[in-house]
Amino acid sequence: MGAATFWLFRALNKSHSALISYPIEFVFNVDSTVVMNSLPTTIKIDVSSGGWNLFRRTLIFSIDPIKVELDNPSEVNFLTKSFLSPIVEDQLKGLTINYIVTDTLFLSIERKITKQMILKVDSLSLPLEEDYQLMSNITIQPDHVVLTGPKSIINSFESDFYITLDENNIDEDFNGRVEVPIVFEDLIQSYPSEVNVSFEVDKFKNVKIGVPIILQNFPSNRVTTLLDSIVDVTYRVKESFKEDFSSEDFYVVLDYDFLKTDSLGVPVLIKYPDTLRIVNIDSQKVRFRYENEE
Numbered sequence: 001m002g003a004a005t006f007w008l009f010r011a012l013n014k015s016h017s018a019l020i021s022y023p024i025e026f027v028f029n030v031d032s033t034v035v036m037n038s039l040p041t042t043i044k045i046d047v048s049s050g051g052w053n054l055f056r057r058t059l060i061f062s063i064d065p066i067k068v069e070l071d072n073p074s075e076v077n078f079l080t081k082s083f084l085s086p087i088v089e090d091q092l093k094g095l096t097i098n099y100i101v102t103d104t105l106f107l108s109i110e111r112k113i114t115k116q117m118i119l120k121v122d123s124l125s126l127p128l129e130e131d132y133q134l135m136s137n138i139t140i141q142p143d144h145v146v147l148t149g150p151k152s153i154i155n156s157f158e159s160d161f162y163i164t165l166d167e168n169n170i171d172e173d174f175n176g177r178v179e180v181p182i183v184f185e186d187l188i189q190s191y192p193s194e195v196n197v198s199f200e201v202d203k204f205k206n207v208k209i210g211v212p213i214i215l216q217n218f219p220s221n222r223v224t225t226l227l228d229s230i231v232d233v234t235y236r237v238k239e240s241f242k243e244d245f246s247s248e249d250f251y252v253v254l255d256y257d258f259l260k261t262d263s264l265g266v267p268v269l270i271k272y273p274d275t276l277r278i279v280n281i282d283s284q285k286v287r288f289r290y291e292n293e294e
Helices: 002-012 051-059 081-091
Strands: 015-027 033-035 042-050 066-069 078-080 096-100 104-106 109-120 132-134 139-141 144-150 160-162 174-179 189-191 194-199 201-216 222-226 230-238 251-255 268-271 278-281 286-292
Touching (some): 042 081, 078 081, 081 096, 201 222, 268 278
Parallel strands (some): 015 066, 201 251
Antiparallel strands (some): 015 042, 033 109, 042 096, 078 104, 132 201, 139 194, 174 194, 201 230, 230 278
8 A cells, every 4th residue: 555655646746648528617697698508518628737736627526617708698609629728728727738629619599588479369279069159259367478588489489379278178158277388498488377268158059941042133024933942041049049030030042143054053141130150051053944924
């Protein structure tokens, strides 16, 4: 042990060269920027010095890292060895810097910005139970979200920010908290993270009714006979709606001015009750024929 200790002390008193990985730290305004990718933490340097000095500068855990100040970090994409060399030499006094092994340090830092966006819910994507429909406006409180994060991501968002409901088969009026979904959660902050969404729904049913076809603008000097005189009209109405509609509440015409053949035509629904939300007509062609007046 004595011989080994003597040999170690003699070795440490000599000058040595070594390839070391030295810690590096970047100093910049972290409040106004966002680090997109992890920053380099070490730099490889070939150095020469006395053994004791090398031991102290490389093996002691409390060594101070090389500090690199960045005045405009969002404008710097990389640092070359020619840029780093004077900084390293200045901060590692007592070590002879033979050369910097690390060729380039790549940085990805962006300016932090804030953007206010209007919150919306796509009414067509509401997860409603079958036969239920939206009966009111969708209210969102608060109706906006403030996003803070890197400029490139924040500017990629449109002015409207859509949220979705984590619900299924809604069959009653809705009033609840909904999370504001944020991608890149490690880079973006949002406020608020939740909003209150409310709207009304009601159940609807389909009703089919036969409506007679009225001839319009046909020549008065020819008798026209409809071979298909009734057309089906389907409408949706609240299941709780008690009023019944009759065929007289609907007006379906076959207009001579829009015929394309002398035997077939497409009827058109031109009037129906205002209280109905969705009305469809069986648009298949109907047959008719002309007969000379006697």
